[in-house]
Amino acid sequence: MAVDNVGVVEYIEKLTAKVSNGDVKTGTLAPGYVKDKLAESDFAHMTTDLATKLFGTIEAIETVQPGDLLSFQATTDEGRLFGLLKLNFTPRYAHTVEYIDDRMVNNLVLNQAILPAATQSVEEAILVNLDTWHYQLLEKKYLIDGHRATYFSDRFLEIVPEVSVKENIQTIKRTVKNVAEQYDDLPEHEVLAMTQEVIYDALESGSINTDTIAEKVFSDNISAQQQYKEKMTDKMVDKSIPVENTQKYEKKFRVQKFKLDSGIEISIPMSVYQDKNKVEFMNHPDGTMSLVIKDIDSVLNKFTV
Numbered sequence: 623m624a625v626d627n628v629g630v631v632e633y634i635e636k637l638t639a640k641v642s643n644g645d646v647k648t649g650t651l652a653p654g655y656v657k658d659k660l661a662e663s664d665f666a667h668m669t670t671d672l673a674t675k676l677f678g679t680i681e682a683i684e685t686v687q688p689g690d691l692l693s694f695q696a697t698t699d700e701g702r703l704f705g706l707l708k709l710n711f712t713p714r715y716a717h718t719v720e721y722i723d724d725r726m727v728n729n730l731v732l733n734q735a736i737l738p739a740a741t742q743s744v745e746e747a748i749l750v751n752l753d754t755w756h757y758q759l760l761e762k763k764y765l766i767d768g769h770r771a772t773y774f775s776d777r778f779l780e781i782v783p784e785v786s787v788k789e790n791i792q793t794i795k796r797t798v799k800n801v802a803e804q805y806d807d808l809p810e811h812e813v814l815a816m817t818q819e820v821i822y823d824a825l826e827s828g829s830i831n832t833d834t835i836a837e838k839v840f841s842d843n844i845s846a847q848q849q850y851k852e853k854m855t856d857k858m859v860d861k862s863i864p865v866e867n868t869q870k871y872e873k874k875f876r877v878q879k880f881k882l883d884s885g886i887e888i889s890i891p892m893s894v895y896q897d898k899n900k901v902e903f904m905n906h907p908d909g910t911m912s913l914v915i916k917d918i919d920s921v922l923n924k925f926t927v
Contacts, residue, residue: 701753
């Protein structure tokens with residue numbers, strides 16, 4: 623359909639922004655099913671084929687939510703854009719009025735096919751720059767044949783995307799934790815806090831260097847550095863991880879969060895955490911620790927009116 627309704631255009635723009643700002647996987651389309659389809663000139667025929675394949679794919683996967691498929695083409699500052707978004711249905715009650723024998727009757731009717739609001743996140747989608755063939759992909763894992771797996775990229779689109787930034791960061795965190803557990807002088811809370819700090823600082827450049835993490839997190843332990851690098855190589859994580867949505871991750875990592883064994887939970891802004899004149903962890907000979915918060919002028923109770 624021709625999109626000449628301003629509200630519909632805004633709806634699509636907001637959903638597209640949600641996709642681009644999500645934990646996307648990226649890549650460049652190689653010759654294959656999707657690229658061949660997108661090269662077709664008949665948009666209606668091409669998108670009908672894509673929809674038929676998608677719904678045929680999910681028909682056998684009971685855990686996938688029902689929904690509609692939104693396909694569109696647009697022109698952006700970066701070039702021609704193709705978007706394909708799976709919009710999951712959300713059951714909602716609607717108020718209806720009918721007249722029976724001239725008497726007004728109010729009813730609540732359950733509509734099983736309500737599309738998500740523009741403020742909601744999309745779980746599965748692909749955006750393709752038709753000039754460069756670069757794409758952004760969102761997908762979700764489902765229980766398929768007894769295993770948690772994706773279907774959107776491999777079974778439907780038949781592509782192999784790069785690992786997402788979120789997945790790479792999870793691998794970094796698990797590897798740091800695993801290496802630290804092998805050394806008594808590397809407390810878990812310290813190495814993970816330092817890892818978060820290094821990642822946060824790296825976001826300004828738009829990429830995360832895994833070797834830099836090793837050198838800064840395990841700065842006084844060459845053996846731990848080497849172990850970390852070997853494990854990252856074994857897990858086939860690139861030394862340089864590009865980050866497209868830097869603002870998303872800056873927001874996520876700008877606060878250090880700790881939970882003490884006493885039950886106390888503390889959130890410390892990164893700028894404050896990095897200032898030893900404001901906050902400091904102190905290790906004692908008996909193995910206990912103290913968290914010292916310094917230079918306080920006032921305290922505000924968040925349980926305020």
